[in-house]
Amino acid sequence: DAGVIQSPRHEVTEMGQEVTLRCKPISGHDYLFWYRQTMMRGLELLIYFNNNVPIDDSGMPEDRFSAKMPNASFSTLKIQPSEPRDSAVYFCASRLLYNEQFFGPGTRLTVL
């Protein structure tokens, strides 16, 4: 298996633009997590899904952030409109039931 796949790896955009981050979890995994990593706040859980259903989105910072998982092999995290303070590395991770979380390589987002 190729592991968790994220795209793009790097994204540079201007304030106010819409940003869409993509994730393909490991086949067969039933949990998917989105995290954000910054120097100031460390690694924060934004939202997670179980069997494509959002379970806990309490970490989503504002209504500008939304996440979807239309099927078991794909998820998106959207920021609209983006702001400079959204600049961070966004990680997707997937897991099978009680086993370890496997992380993707991350998307480095820079909002100018």
Added chain:
Amino acid sequence: GEDVEQSLFLSVREGDSSVINCTYTDSSSTYLYWYKQEPGAGLQLLTYIFSNMDMKQDQRLTVLLNKKDKHLSLRIADTQTGDSAIYFCAEGNQAGTALIFGKGTTLSVSS
């Protein structure tokens, strides 16, 4: 609320042992994890320990858990330059869903 605390930096010389410490607050945590993050990469699970254990050894890695004090440590024996990375402590509950991560300890190994 739940919180995981780690020191931010540790610097050691090649060949020495490294000890990275972590404290957590959730006494119901069932699993405690150590993840490693190399530059430009995602987190990779190094090892984990069940809360009913007090020690786990895996090659150069030794995990010690003091459940009474809610203290977890990771010891790396014979530290190598390739061990330079950020190490994250994380706690998880029995459902094993969301993990709470510390801010990470940057380990710097000099030759």
